[in-house]
Amino acid sequence: MRNVLKAETLERRFPLLSVENGCIVSKDADLTVAFEVELPELYTVTADEYEAMHSSWIKAVKVLPEHSVVCKQDWFVKETYRPKTDGGEQSFLTRSYELHFNERPYLNHKCYLFLT
Numbered sequence: 001m002r003n004v005l006k007a008e009t010l011e012r013r014f015p016l017l018s019v020e021n022g023c024i025v026s027k028d029a030d031l032t033v034a035f036e037v038e039l040p041e042l043y044t045v046t047a048d049e050y051e052a053m054h055s056s057w058i059k060a061v062k063v064l065p066e067h068s069v070v071c072k073q074d075w076f077v078k079e080t081y082r083p084k085t086d087g088g089e090q091s092f093l094t095r096s097y098e099l100h101f102n103e104r105p106y107l108n109h110k111c112y113l114f115l116t
Helices: 047-063 092-100
Strands: 016-020 023-026 031-037 070-080 105-115
16 A cells, blocks of 8 residues: 655745744744743732733733734743852852752743734
């Protein structure tokens, strides 16, 4: 029995055409712009600050034209803490703090926003 499946290349199936001027261009002529967003740590904002931030997101989404796509990605990468040793003199408390957290695991958070 012969193979009836046709070979596909990744370039042909992949929907992206190119990256030009900092924008991602798809084969359907869609433009995507990516941003890195800095968000506050969890439980560090008050209820009023959280509400203000939420209403800002709502206002920003309402301004976008029809058929826009918003994609927010949160990336968590497990890393180990590296002490900040800039070679200068450190106080006893600063040095103790850095040694206490040395090589402890934590989740590093990055947030990306893609507008298409």
